[in-house]
Amino acid sequence: MRVHLRFFAVLREQAGARAERTVPAGTTVGALWRELVAERPALGAVKVRFAVNQTYVEPGHRLADGDEVAVFPPVSGGR
Amino acid sequence: MTPAFRITRARLRVDALVRAVGDPRAGAIVTFLGTTRNENVGRRVFRLEYEAYAGMAEAEMRRLAEEAKRRWSLRRVAMAHRIGRVPVGEASVAIAVSSGHRAEAFAACRWLIDRLKEIVPIWKREHFRGGQVWIGPQQGGPPAPRERTRRTRRAARTRRAR
Numbered sequence: 001m002r003v004h005l006r007f008f009a010v011l012r013e014q015a016g017a018r019a020e021r022t023v024p025a026g027t028t029v030g031a032l033w034r035e036l037v038a039e040r041p042a043l044g045a046v047k048v049r050f051a052v053n054q055t056y057v058e059p060g061h062r063l064a065d066g067d068e069v070a071v072f073p074p075v076s077g078g079r
Numbered sequence: 080m081t082p083a084f085r086i087t088r089a090r091l092r093v094d095a096l097v098r099a100v101g102d103p104r105a106g107a108i109v110t111f112l113g114t115t116r117n118e119n120v121g122r123r124v125f126r127l128e129y130e131a132y133a134g135m136a137e138a139e140m141r142r143l144a145e146e147a148k149r150r151w152s153l154r155r156v157a158m159a160h161r162i163g164r165v166p167v168g169e170a171s172v173a174i175a176v177s178s179g180h181r182a183e184a185f186a187a188c189r190w191l192i193d194r195l196k197e198i199v200p201i202w203k204r205e206h207f208r209g210g211q212v213w214i215g216p217q218q219g220g221p222p223a224p225r226e227r228t229r230r231t232r233r234a235a236r237t238r239r240a241r
Contacts, residue, residue: 072132075196
């Protein structure tokens with residue numbers, strides 16, 4: 001199945017803003033991320049959160065065909 | 080009519096936000112503006128640059144407003160975040176809350192800005208004298224690779240003066 005990837009902030013600078021990827025059915029978002037980090041170890045330096053179709057998900061979330069998977073560094077903060 | 084939740088490249092307009100929360104049953108409207116400060120953890124900042132996952136950021140702001148309305152007795156909520164370059168002194172985020180009485184609006188506004196900073200997918204890059212750095216949550220940000228220390232800055236100034 002096919003998923004659409006989106007990266008932001010420092011991850012966007014390392015991996016580009018968007019990508020497409022074919023993954024086996026039942027792949028979890030965490031497994032997909034481990035695969036991406038294995039290909040580009042620099043990505044692993046940042047703590048990340050995931051969203052699927054614009055909603056936060058945990059790494060164990062199973063992907064469906066056509067999902068938009070976003071990977072974020074922590075959001076901006078400030079006191 | 081200004082949408083109540085939005086990500087925009089334009090300057091933020093408080094009057095538009097205040098209009099968006101106007102309600103004849105409201106006895107109070109509280110507004111919050113977050114502005115670019117000229118200093119962060121000892122760095123001289125000249126602008127911030129914001130990036131958002133726009134669709135999700137607007138959806139998260141809407142979800143936060145719904146949660147605030149469950150927690151407090153509120154009339155209306157509006158939130159806007161600017162993206163792109165925001166120079167010192169200008170607002171990057173604006174929130175307006177209306178309620179029957181002021182205590183609820185103050186409390187909800189405070190809670191909304193705190194939660195927005197924790198979960199709404201927006202990132203900022205700080206441009207300061209000597210470098211730039213992406214800022215993480217609830218911190219001044221990690222040292223940038225190109226950041227110079229106070230000592231090397233002083234040394235550079237001394238060299239320039241000579």
